[in-house]
Amino acid sequence: LTTEAEAREARYAFLAEVKASVSTGVVLTGHTADDQAETVLFRAVRGSGPDGLVGIRPAREDGVERPLLRVWRTDIETYAMRVGLPFREDPSNRDTSWTRNRIRNVILPALEEAVPGAKSSLARLAVLSEMQREALEGLSSLALGQCAVRGSAVEGSFVLDLAVLSAWPDAVIAQVLREAGRRLGLALGSGAVERTLRLIRQGRDGASVDLAGRHAATRSSGALRLGPTPLPAATEGPGAGPRVVIPAAGETGQAQWSAGAGLRRVRWGPCRRASPEGPIVWSEGQGEEARLTPGPPPGEPALKDADAAAVLSAAGLTFPLELRTRKPGDRMEWTGHDRRLKKIMTETGVPSFDRDTTPVLADALGSVLWIPGLTASGHGAETVGPGRGPSSQPAPDWFCVTLSRLEGEAEP
Structure with a gap:
């Protein structure tokens, strides 16, 4: 030895x-x-x-x-x-x-x-430090809960809201970083914590610092990602992610989506409004529990923040539809103009480390119709999610696509 x-x-x-x-x-x-x-x-x-x-x-x-x-x-x-x-x-x-x-x-x-009395003072310092550590752990747990946009050990990364995180003192932020690292199986040393604190306080958009074990902290569009580097093979570059094909307007179905923010369930099919002012429900095959508007009746869970839905005018759609990740040259009608998808993602604050794993819904002609939870095109699509719903105007033929967290998925 x-x-x-x-x-x-x-x-x-x-x-x-x-x-x-x-x-x-x-x-x-x-x-x-x-x-x-x-x-x-x-x-x-x-x-x-x-x-x-x-x-x-x-x-x-x-x-x-x-x-x-x-x-x-x-x-x-x-x-x-x-x-x-x-x-x-x-x-x-x-x-x-x-x-x-x-x-x-x-x-x-x-x-x-x-x-x-120096020895006694040093032993007493250990007791006082334990009290301080317990207080910091309590504050850091609260801070992590407030600023975690998403993430878990299951997903292998954490994404933190920089505005919320940076409002805390450095001592609390340092403990948040250590705790997030611990959940990812990383023991972050003082050097890694100090580098990440500088990234949070002074770093430019798109900058990153090394953590430990081939992991990095990356800053982008108001978010901080703690996770592996390089990104998993499924997210290396536009168009390399999964895809779900929706074959025809009259069909219902569901599938799993796994890219970026964990495992999600995709569902699609015809939908209708239950009453002139009531919630939108699936027309058939999906069950009455699939209410797409906020404020569910007693006994039903509220929509989670990650849940989103698109209500589209079926008459204007060219099938098959495809839920996929972005591809080079993707464009979308947005705010009345035909825009590059990359530009839209930048302007709406999608972090750079999420852009190649963010799902988009496109039609058979390649036109992007919807970015779940973010925005819809002018192709008759309306975004539905927590705190908002479609207009009460009737539509003769609606088609709905939803994306929601699978039950039992790990939370931050």
């Missing part, structure tokens, strides 16, 4: 083997308040934040507990000698070639002489 870390891991591996062999529930170690003071001082001079200054935890997730962590070594030795309890001191603890031993045998005694 060539480092203190390797020796520590070897000790815990041995204890884990012993614990497994005797089928005991816990392993107790003899860490004392002196060990705590040494650890806090060591981490402080290395520039650790609140997590590091917590020092040695009273318990580990693997069943190791430290019941003597608030008791000083001299008090334990005095008690052992008084009751005749034999104990052994590891002679390697006196070897000052190891950093920990130099702190224990040289630096801390000198510090205690210069500043009486």
